[in-house]
Amino acid sequence: MIVACRTYLDSGVLIAAWRGLEYQSNKAISVLDDSRRTFIVSDFIVLETIAKPTFNKFNDEVTFMRTIFNKAERIMSSEKLTKKAVSIACKYDLTAIDALHVSAAIMANVDEFITSEKQTKPMFKITELNVISLDSIQA
Numbered sequence: 001m002i003v004a005c006r007t008y009l010d011s012g013v014l015i016a017a018w019r020g021l022e023y024q025s026n027k028a029i030s031v032l033d034d035s036r037r038t039f040i041v042s043d044f045i046v047l048e049t050i051a052k053p054t055f056n057k058f059n060d061e062v063t064f065m066r067t068i069f070n071k072a073e074r075i076m077s078s079e080k081l082t083k084k085a086v087s088i089a090c091k092y093d094l095t096a097i098d099a100l101h102v103s104a105a106i107m108a109n110v111d112e113f114i115t116s117e118k119q120t121k122p123m124f125k126i127t128e129l130n131v132i133s134l135d136s137i138q139a
Helices: 011-019 022-032 043-055 059-071 079-092 096-107
Strands: 005-009 037-042 073-075 112-115 131-133
Touching: 005 011, 005 096, 011 022, 011 043, 011 059, 011 112, 037 043, 037 059, 037 096, 043 059, 043 073, 043 096, 073 096, 079 096, 096 112
Parallel strands: 005 037, 005 112, 037 073, 112 131
Antiparallel strands: none
């Protein structure tokens, strides 16, 4: 029996899959190709990964991102999520966008939060979430 793992994908993971260095891209793609994972994305991920490629007419990149989003569960922005983000940011010294991502992941009750951030960043101190660095994943 295959056990599904609810995985929140940080925007850096998706960007790495499309245009990262080969070793980084391979790790990100191995995550995306894992059929045991159910992907969770937020409105913030969509904003971070769609706006610039759309403006620059990088249509293949936009199509790639939208394909992932169409298969993922989407967490919408809300006042409750923003309040949670403020609390999380204050507790762990996170940037605004990282706090929004983390809060979306917590509210979605994910099993793991995969990020391209280095393990020295404040988000790795979060106790409410299992944060995994893309660097630690075997391709």
